[in-house]
Amino acid sequence: xxxxxxxxxxxxxxxxxxxxxxxxxxxxxxxxxxxxxxxxxxxxxxxxxxxxxxxxxxxxxxxxxxxxxxxxxxxxxxxxxxxxxxxxxxxxxxxxx
Numbered sequence: 001x002x003x004x005x006x007x008x009x010x011x012x013x014x015x016x017x018x019x020x021x022x023x024x025x026x027x028x029x030x031x032x033x034x035x036x037x038x039x040x041x042x043x044x045x046x047x048x049x050x051x052x053x054x055x056x057x058x059x060x061x062x063x064x065x066x067x068x069x070x071x072x073x074x075x076x077x078x079x080x081x082x083x084x085x086x087x088x089x090x091x092x093x094x095x096x097x
Contacts, residue, residue: 011057014040014080015064017048023072024048030070034063046074 019027024046028039041049067076
């Protein structure tokens with residue numbers, strides 16, 4: 001079973017990434033080229049918001065590790081994580097009012 005994906009859930013995560021302001025654009029470009037990743041907000045002062053979708057939560061941990069090792073990155077924090085069944089991921093979700 002080694003190397004197999006045990007999860008059949010879609011993982012949606014959001015990360016807040018702090019970078020040196022001079023490296024912000026380069027890090028954002030690198031992030032946007034990663035599979036399943038989208039930079040949803042960018043502050044030239046050195047803050048990025050990354051939204052990531054994947055089927056294996058180990059990919060989330062590996063991505064956080066890769067981000068934190070990237071030159072110019074000061075830190076990355078997971079701020080949101082949701083698991084959905086892939087077949088219902090596009091269905092409207094219940095909202096809190």
